[in-house]
Structures are given as structure tokens and as C-alpha cells.
Amino acid sequence: MDLDVDLAALRPLGGFFVLRTRADPAGPAPGDLATLAETYAAAAPGAGRDALAHRVATVAGRLRAAEPRVSASISQQGLAARLWSVALACAALYGRLPGLDPRHLLWDPAATAPDDLWLTEVRPLPGDAAxxxxxxxxxxxxxxxxxxxARYGISAGLLRGNAGSALAGAARELDRRARADGRTDVAERARALTDELFAHPLLRGTGTRAATAFRRRSCCLYYRVPGGGVCGDCCFTRPPRSSPRAVSG
Structure with missing residues (x-):
């Protein structure tokens, strides 16, 4: 299936998989949003609109998280989940990937979950794992x-764990929806791609997998949110009492 300009095949999958490609009259104007390229570059003072700090503060306020690194971790995992969901679903459904260049991907840091993304140019790329x-x-x-x-002192291991958890979650939901619709071909492509992705050096070792189940080897720190507890794929079975630094890798 060829990519269509609206990526319409993603819509039945739900909010985490949908990617806007046209301006929404009810939403923010494109000029009011930062690109993800600008967001990543904002680690340097004076680099432009600080959408990253805005998002971390927004998540902290909604979760009542007192520690910035906790809301930063959860913000990263939320964005990772959206990116994996869109990319994996396109590859499995279309066999192609819309080039998600950070310079062409706009992000609304003030939006509720799932993160609101808008791609300004749909440029087809191969839909392979590489x-x-x-x-x-x-x-x-x-x-x-x-x-x-640089800004919040989060460990690389925690962020890799978040990336693995987000990919596993996207793959699990895509598999569930595809099989419910009788699209075993889509489910099988998604699973094969996910297997290849977890062999990547940045994802290998982030957790253990069995079919679509995943148990990560690090903690996203959600247990430190008031009333948060532990996530379904957490390395812990109950909230730890140890120092927060002890579980950041």
C-alpha cells in the first residue's frame, strides 16, 4: 500500500498511532509550535523556544511530580511511544515509513497525552527495521x-529502558488491534520488525521479551509520582524504598 498524504490507515488504531499531516482549525497554528529539531537543540541556553522545558513542567504539574528528572523521564517515554507507534504502524501497514525528520515534525508541548505531533511533509522511506x-x-x-x-541528569540506561518499553508497548497494541481486525499479516510484519529492532545495540538488553510481553531492566521512576506505583513492565514488583539514584540506570 502506498503512503497517502493523510496517513489515513493509522486513524482506526487510536490516538497513539495517529499523525496529523494537515493544519487543524481547532488546534494551534503551525507557527506557534516548535519543531522537534528545535526542541532537541534547546539544551543550550538561548537556542530558541524551550518546548522541552515546557513539556517537562507541564507533565510535572499534571502528575504533581516534585522531582524534575521524574517528569523528564515520563515526558521522554511518552514522546518515544508516539514516535514508535507511528513509525511501526506505518511500516507494518504501508510497508513504507513517512520520513519523520525532526525539522518537519511539529510538537505541542502543552497537549494532553498522547503527545500531539504534526508532520509538515510526507516523504516515503523504506519500511525496514534499519x-x-x-x-x-x-x-x-x-x-x-x-x-x-544535560538538563535533568537522567541516566542513559534509564532512557534506553524507556525507549525499549515504549517500543514494546507500541508493538503489543498494534499486534492486538491487527489481530482483532483479522490482519494477521500486519501483526506478523510488526512482530518481525520489533524483533529486529530489539537486536539493535541501543535496545538490546533493555528488557526480556516473550511474544508481545516485555519486562524492562530499569525503572522509569513513575513510582516516585504521588500515588504512581509501578508500571506493568517495571523491573520492580513493588515500589522500592531505596535511593532514587539507585534505580535510574
């Missing part, structure tokens, strides 16, 4: 990780 890794891991999550480590 292109997915290059697009999401190297194009987005690496520069985002650099910015978050």
Missing part, C-alpha cells in the same frame, strides 16, 4: 536523550 532505527532511535531519541541528560 530505517526505523535510523529514524526513531538516531533521529529522535538520541538527541532527545542528550538534551535530557
Amino acid at each position: 530505517t526505523l532505527a535510523d529514524t526513531v532511535l538516531h533521529g529522535h531519541l538520541e538527541p532527545l536523550g542528550v538534551a535530557l541528560r
Whole structure:
């Protein structure tokens, strides 16, 4: 299936998979939003609109998270989930990937979950695992990780764990929806791509997998949110009492 300009095949999958490609009269004007390239570059003072700090503060306020690195971790995982969901679904459904160049991807840091993304140019790329890794891991999550480590002191291991958890979650939901619709071909393509992606050096070792189940080897720190507890794929079975620094890798 060829990519269509509206990426319409993503819509039935739900909000985490949808990618806007046209201006929405009810939403913010494109000129009011930062690109993700600008967002990642904002680690340096004076680099422009500070959408990253805005998002971290927004998440902190909604979750009542007192520690900035906790809201920074959850913000990164939310954005990673959106990027993996869009990329993996396009590759499995279309066999192609819309080039998710950070310079052409706008982000609304004030939006509620899932993160609101708008792609200004749909440029088809191959839908193979190598292109997915290059697009999401190297194009987005690496520069985002650099910015978050510099500003909030989050460990690289925690961020890789978040990336693995976000990919596993996207793959699990795509598999569930595809099989419910009788699209076993889509489910099988998604699973094969996910297997290849977890063999990547940046994702290998982030957790253990069995079919679509995933158990990560690090903690996203959500347990430090008031009333947060632990996530379904957390390395802990109950909130730890140890120092927060002890679980950041």
C-alpha cells in the first residue's frame, strides 16, 4: 500500500498511532509550535523556544511530580511511544515509513497525552527495521536523550529502558488491534520488525521479551509520582524504598 498524504490507515488504531499531516482549525497554528529539531537543540541556553522545558513542567504539574528528572523521564517515554507507534504502524501497514525528520515534525508541548505531533511533509522511506532505527532511535531519541541528560541528569540506561518499553508497548497494541481486525499479516510484519529492532545495540538488553510481553531492566521512576506505583513492565514488583539514584540506570 502506498503512503497517502493523510496517513489515513493509522486513524482506526487510536490516538497513539495517529499523525496529523494537515493544519487543524481547532488546534494551534503551525507557527506557534516548535519543531522537534528545535526542541532537541534547546539544551543550550538561548537556542530558541524551550518546548522541552515546557513539556517537562507541564507533565510535572499534571502528575504533581516534585522531582524534575521524574517528569523528564515520563515526558521522554511518552514522546518515544508516539514516535514508535507511528513509525511501526506505518511500516507494518504501508510497508513504507513517512520520513519523520525532526525539522518537519511539529510538537505541542502543552497537549494532553498522547503527545500531539504534526508532520509538515510526507516523504516515503523504506519500511525496514534499519530505517526505523535510523529514524526513531538516531533521529529522535538520541538527541532527545542528550538534551535530557544535560538538563535533568537522567541516566542513559534509564532512557534506553524507556525507549525499549515504549517500543514494546507500541508493538503489543498494534499486534492486538491487527489481530482483532483479522490482519494477521500486519501483526506478523510488526512482530518481525520489533524483533529486529530489539537486536539493535541501543535496545538490546533493555528488557526480556516473550511474544508481545516485555519486562524492562530499569525503572522509569513513575513510582516516585504521588500515588504512581509501578508500571506493568517495571523491573520492580513493588515500589522500592531505596535511593532514587539507585534505580535510574
